Amino acid sequence: MTTFKSTHHTARKTIVVKLGGSTLEGLNEAFFSNFKKLQEQGYDMIITHGGGPAINRELEKQQVDSHTLNGIRVTNKDAMEIVQSTLIGKVNPKLVYELNNAGIPSIGLNGFDNFLLKAEFLDEGIYGLVGEVTKVNTDLLFTLIRNGIVPVIACVGINHEGQVLNINGDTVACSVALAVQANSLLLVTDVAGIRIDDEFQQLATPSQIERWIDEEQIYGGMIPKVRGALNVLNQGVPSVQIVNEHLIGTTIIREEQMR
Numbered sequence: 001m002t003t004f005k006s007t008h009h010t011a012r013k014t015i016v017v018k019l020g021g022s023t024l025e026g027l028n029e030a031f032f033s034n035f036k037k038l039q040e041q042g043y044d045m046i047i048t049h050g051g052g053p054a055i056n057r058e059l060e061k062q063q064v065d066s067h068t069l070n071g072i073r074v075t076n077k078d079a080m081e082i083v084q085s086t087l088i089g090k091v092n093p094k095l096v097y098e099l100n101n102a103g104i105p106s107i108g109l110n111g112f113d114n115f116l117l118k119a120e121f122l123d124e125g126i127y128g129l130v131g132e133v134t135k136v137n138t139d140l141l142f143t144l145i146r147n148g149i150v151p152v153i154a155c156v157g158i159n160h161e162g163q164v165l166n167i168n169g170d171t172v173a174c175s176v177a178l179a180v181q182a183n184s185l186l187l188v189t190d191v192a193g194i195r196i197d198d199e200f201q202q203l204a205t206p207s208q209i210e211r212w213i214d215e216e217q218i219y220g221g222m223i224p225k226v227r228g229a230l231n232v233l234n235q236g237v238p239s240v241q242i243v244n245e246h247l248i249g250t251t252i253i254r255e256e257q258m259r
């Protein structure tokens, strides 16, 4: 299977695009046309998505309390049911519809499908039913993209006992990007990248990011993004960006690329 993987990657280029829940409510024409342009340039595309705002609405409706810690949702059994039904039942099919409707052949998936996202507890004592990805079924993804179908992955994983786990959308995007050895990872969100002192940064290095987290200039949902981005960059994904729907934002670069 490794041969298959390397063959794939000598011939093809892959981009993993993560769509944050904050963008999913109203993806615009520009996004779909940018996406198609990348496909026309020969990139195989994989989409992963979150759905934080939709989950929050449903939790509130059903009066289930939940809170986040460093941008990660502490997830009990009741919250898990809502996360699962919202992401897999609502957010994923809506996005898949919009993509297909825009002429982008796509198929909806989650961690259960052909064991796409195997996961284990991140830290059950702290976060409850939250997972970190241990294995991605890359063969399934390569089979789809080789056939021109965009996999659209909801961030729900399954552990070795079949337990469903909630995984942060940015974490899934990073794990998938690493597993397929993507050429580029785009974390699409509702802001044009990292904003510091009211200015969006075009470039950001690991040391700057660590400092901004310490100074609490980067907080909440931006934390899993930048931590994931640094991890992916360190492990060899050449291009990692946090962008808005127009694909404008911050490129995360290595220290030595700054000067």
Ligand SMILES: Nc1ncnc2c1ncn2[C@@H]1O[C@H](COP(=O)(O)OP(=O)(O)O)[C@@H](O)[C@H]1O
Pocket (backbone or CB within 6 Å): 019, 020, 021, 022, 023, 050, 051, 052, 169, 188, 189, 190, 191, 193, 194, 195, 196, 217, 218, 219, 220, 221, 222, 223
């Ligand atoms: N330094 C920062 N620059 C930009 N946004 C930040 C920063 N720190 C925290 N944020 C927050 O992070 C949010 C994006 O994270 P999140 O809401 O989880 O988005 P998504 O649903 O796309 O994953 C922004 O809307 C903003 O409120």
Ligand SMILES: CC(=O)N[C@@H](CCC(=O)OP(=O)(O)O)C(=O)O
Pocket (backbone or CB within 6 Å): 019, 020, 021, 022, 049, 050, 051, 052, 053, 055, 071, 072, 073, 083, 130, 131, 155, 166, 167, 168, 169, 170, 221
């Ligand atoms: C463990 C964890 O934090 N899971 C996230 C999954 C959805 C997500 O990440 O949505 P965004 O991409 O919109 O932030 C949650 O429950 O909100």
